[in-house]
Amino acid sequence: MATAVCESIKIVLVEPTHPGNIGAAARALKTMGLSHLCLVAPKNYPSAEATARASGADDVLHAAEVVSVYADALQDCTLVVGTSARRRSLAWPELDPAECAERLVEAAASSPVALVFGREHSGLTNRELDHCQYLVRIPANPAYSSLNLGAAVQVLAYELHKAALETGGGAAAALTDRDRPATAAEMAGLMGHLQDVATQVGFLHPAHPRLLMRRLRRLVHRSQPDRTEINILRGFLKAVQRATDGRGGD
Amino acid sequence: MATAVCESIKIVLVEPTHPGNIGAAARALKTMGLSHLCLVAPKNYPSAEATARASGADDVLHAAEVVSVYADALQDCTLVVGTSARRRSLAWPELDPAECAERLVEAAASSPVALVFGREHSGLTNRELDHCQYLVRIPANPAYSSLNLGAAVQVLAYELHKAALETGGGAAAALTDRDRPATAAEMAGLMGHLQDVATQVGFLHPAHPRLLMRRLRRLVHRSQPDRTEINILRGFLKAVQRATDGRGGD
Numbered sequence: 001m002a003t004a005v006c007e008s009i010k011i012v013l014v015e016p017t018h019p020g021n022i023g024a025a026a027r028a029l030k031t032m033g034l035s036h037l038c039l040v041a042p043k044n045y046p047s048a049e050a051t052a053r054a055s056g057a058d059d060v061l062h063a064a065e066v067v068s069v070y071a072d073a074l075q076d077c078t079l080v081v082g083t084s085a086r087r088r089s090l091a092w093p094e095l096d097p098a099e100c101a102e103r104l105v106e107a108a109a110s111s112p113v114a115l116v117f118g119r120e121h122s123g124l125t126n127r128e129l130d131h132c133q134y135l136v137r138i139p140a141n142p143a144y145s146s147l148n149l150g151a152a153v154q155v156l157a158y159e160l161h162k163a164a165l166e167t168g169g170g171a172a173a174a175l176t177d178r179d180r181p182a183t184a185a186e187m188a189g190l191m192g193h194l195q196d197v198a199t200q201v202g203f204l205h206p207a208h209p210r211l212l213m214r215r216l217r218r219l220v221h222r223s224q225p226d227r228t229e230i231n232i233l234r235g236f237l238k239a240v241q242r243a244t245d246g247r248g249g250d
Numbered sequence: 251m252a253t254a255v256c257e258s259i260k261i262v263l264v265e266p267t268h269p270g271n272i273g274a275a276a277r278a279l280k281t282m283g284l285s286h287l288c289l290v291a292p293k294n295y296p297s298a299e300a301t302a303r304a305s306g307a308d309d310v311l312h313a314a315e316v317v318s319v320y321a322d323a324l325q326d327c328t329l330v331v332g333t334s335a336r337r338r339s340l341a342w343p344e345l346d347p348a349e350c351a352e353r354l355v356e357a358a359a360s361s362p363v364a365l366v367f368g369r370e371h372s373g374l375t376n377r378e379l380d381h382c383q384y385l386v387r388i389p390a391n392p393a394y395s396s397l398n399l400g401a402a403v404q405v406l407a408y409e410l411h412k413a414a415l416e417t418g419g420g421a422a423a424a425l426t427d428r429d430r431p432a433t434a435a436e437m438a439g440l441m442g443h444l445q446d447v448a449t450q451v452g453f454l455h456p457a458h459p460r461l462l463m464r465r466l467r468r469l470v471h472r473s474q475p476d477r478t479e480i481n482i483l484r485g486f487l488k489a490v491q492r493a494t495d496g497r498g499g500d
Contacts, residue, residue, distance in 0.1 A: 028401055033391040056394055139411060141283040144306055147404065151278055154401035155408050161389060203489035215482060223473030232465060239453035244493045 005164060008108035010065075011157070012038045012073050012116040014124060016149060019044045021120065023053025023061060024150025030057035032157035033164070037064040038073045038114075053150075071184070074131055078181035079104060079113040079224075082124050082132035083152060085145050092135040093222055097156055100136035101163035111181060115156060120149050130214060131184060133221040179226035190230050191217055197237045200244060255414060258358035260315075261407070262288045262323050262366040264374060266399060269294045271370065273303025273311060274400025280307035282407035283414070287314040288323045288364075303400075324381055329354060329363040332374050332382035333402060335395050342385040347406055350386035351413035365406060370399050432480045440480050441467055447487045450494060 011029055016022050022045055026037055037060055039045060045066070054061040067073050074080050081100050082092075095103065100115070107113045116132060118124035129135065138147060138155055147155070182190075195213055198204040204212055225233070261279055266272050272295055276287055287310055289295060295316070304311040317323050324330050331350050332342070345353065350365075357363045366382060368374035379385065388397060388405055397405070432440075445463055448454040454462060475483070 024398060024401065027396075027398055030394045031390045031397045031401075053398075055398070056396060138408065139415060140281045141411075144280045146277075146306060147281045148274060148277055148303075148305070148400075150398075151274065151281075151401055151404035154397065154404055158388065158405050161391075165389060198486055198489070201486075201489040201493035203486045212482065215479065219473050219475060219479050219483075223469050225469060229465065229469050232462065233469075236448055236451075236453045239448070239451040240490050240494075243451035244490075 005105060005108045006033055007036055008112050009034055009104055009160060010036045010038050010073070010077065010112060010114045011153060012040060012114050013042070013149070013153075014040045014070060014116060014128060015042065015119050016045075016117075017043045017120050018149075019047035019050035020053045021149040022047075022064075023050035023055075023057075024148075025117075025153040026050075026054040026061040026064065027057040028150060028154035028157045030060045031154075032161035034157055034160065035060050035063065037061070039064055039066045040070050040073055041068050042066065070128055071131065071188070074114055074116075074184040076112045077114045077184050078111040079107040080116060080132045080184060081114070081134045081136050082116045082129050083118065083156070084129075084135045084137050085123060085140070085147070086137070092129060092132065092218060095134050095136045097136055097138055097159040098163070100134065100156070101159035102167075103134070105160060105163040105167055107181070111183075115160075117149060117153060126214070130217055133224065179228040182225050182227050182230045186227065186230050187221070187225075190225075190233055191220065193234055193237050194220075197240050200241065255355060255358045256283050257286055258362045259284055259354055259410060260286045260288050260323070260327065260362060260364045261403060262290060262364050263292070263399070263403075264290045264320060264366060264378060265292065265369050266295075266367075267293045267370050268399075269297035269300035270303045271399040272297075272314075273300035273305075273307075274398075275367075275403040276300075276304040276311040276314065277307040278400060278404035278407050280310045281404075282411035284407055284410065285310050285313065287311070289314055289316045290320050290323055291318050292316065320378055321381065324364055324366075326362045327364040328361040329357040330366060330382045331364070331384045331386050332366045332379050333368065333406065334379075334385045334387050335373060335390070335397065335402075336387070342379060342382065344385045344387055347386055347388055347409040348413070350384065351406070351409035352417075353384070355410060355413040355417055365410075367399060367403060430477055432475050432477050436477060436480050437471070437475075440475075440483055441470065443484055443487050444470075447490050450491065 011034060013025060022042060029037055050061060051058055081104060104113050104115060138152060195209055199206050261284060263275060272292060279285060279287055300311060301308055331354060354363050354365060388402060445459060449456050
């Protein structure tokens with residue numbers, strides 16, 4: 001995989017419990033030409049077991065970024081895809097592994113992106129999924145869909161590698177007249193602003209904002225606004241604030 | 251995967267050294283709807299480590315066929331594909347994982363077939379490959395192509411599952427709980443409402459609304475809102491109107 005694309009795809013493991021899986025993930029990445037592993041609040045790490053399972057991929061393991069706060073891992077990412085072992089009741093737009101890989105590789109040509117894996121036993125929380133524009137689900141046996149974490153990383157890394165080979169090693173995405181995609185931080189700023197205004201005008205109940213905000217976030221994420229569009233939407237929200245209470249919000 | 255096809259695809263591990271990999275392979279099979287594992291002269295088996303790594307797939311592990319002679323595992327098979335981590339100097343016909351999976355699933359509809367994995371460190375010997383009609387190689391990083399055995403089983407089992415779904419294993423289209431897409435009229439209603447509100451709060455200049463509205467329309471269209479989402483957005487706009495001038499707009 002072209003180096004730039006490879007380095008722009010971050011594989012994020014959220015609170016992995018078994019150090020063996022961390023090592024297995026490092027190895028899976030390296031076999032598929034990926035190198036950027038990020039661990040969010042790992043249990044038992046560093047660990048001899050992780051190093052043993054990484055085998056010849058200890059360079060990827062040692063270079064792994066370790067953060068304590070989930071959102072910190074995604075700050076600079078313009079596209080975030082979460083993995084899920086089951087269909088969710090609230091339908092995040094769902095991609096199959098090949099589609100997911102295509103989108104990530106395409107987006108990685110211009111900016112950092114992330115593919116996020118949850119805890120071994122409980123996956124990602126809905127709150128963590130709120131940071132994701134898409135979900136990817138590996139098609140599996142409905143009666144037993146529980147892939148080992150390292151194995152799931154291997155399958156999706158394999159699809160990323162295939163997608164990278166197919167797009168000719170990082171062919172730049174088709175250019176449109178769109179501005180650069182918004183980062184996770186810019187998106188969070190927009191959603192926070194929207195929540196404030198929606199509360200201010202009495203649309204959101206301040207004590208129970210969650211479900212409605214989740215639906216709105218999903219809708220906004222789906223459109224993948226660029227930076228200019230984020231600014232337009234925030235301009236509109238500021239105008240609403242001014243008209244409502246006479247002061248420009250920010 | 252249809253039961254008959256699933257049972258006709260035998261996954262053969264030749265002299266696996268690490269019992270953890272045997273357990274991981276059993277788990278990988280079960281997640282992908284496969285059930286037939288065959289072990290040729292395994293070291294350290296049975297083993298508590300294999301059982302632990304099999305996790306909820308201990309049924310597949312316990313049902314595994316154990317043979318001491320490689321050829322015995324293949325006796326009844328009409329198609330045998332061997333895995334290889336590297337290109338071989340003697341050119342066996344080589345398949346990529348997806349082609350390999352298609353052929354195995356197709357052949358398994360009428361008779362037993364086998365997919366053979368070699369030892370962790372040295373793979374399959376040329377003599378063992380002589381029993382194979384084809385080789386399959388997982389595309390990988392040329393500088394480090396050494397997938398863990400369990401991870402390699404997972405990738406190829408995943409391709410087998412995909413192939414089985416595609417050949418009419420009843421692959422239902424992904425269902426989500428999204429409401430029906432908004433009609434053009436509902437979308438026009440939303441955009442008209444947005445234009446009214448944006449004008450009312452002073453965000454749009456009433457004489458020159460065009461360019462900004464076009465950008466907003468493009469953004470909203472891109473997210474393809476469903477009917478419920480349109481209603482949520484219009485609810486928000488109504489709340490803004492109420493907060494701004496004390497009357498509910500429509």
